[in-house]
Amino acid sequence: MRMLDGLSSRLIENLQLYLSADEAKQLRDALARLLADPEATEHVHVFSRDMRVELSASIVTEAKVAAGGYTAAEQALLRDHP
Numbered sequence: 001m002r003m004l005d006g007l008s009s010r011l012i013e014n015l016q017l018y019l020s021a022d023e024a025k026q027l028r029d030a031l032a033r034l035l036a037d038p039e040a041t042e043h044v045h046v047f048s049r050d051m052r053v054e055l056s057a058s059i060v061t062e063a064k065v066a067a068g069g070y071t072a073a074e075q076a077l078l079r080d081h082p
Helices: 021-036 062-067 072-080
Strands: 044-047 054-057
Touching: 021 044, 021 054, 062 072
Parallel strands: none
Antiparallel strands: 044 054
């Protein structure tokens, strides 16, 4: 598991996540879509009701990392924190 602060491009080593029931359902459904085809270059977003807070997720595979489909900050995180 690797977590990146998308605004500062800094590694997050400890995250506490507080979800409403609706947000938890959105995350569950988003993860199910990713798991349906883990090699797809898709990622998902879950937003708070007011759209001010965003959670992004993707399934990382060696093939996708090798293909370079990530930002420089994401590539550094994936390379330096296996």
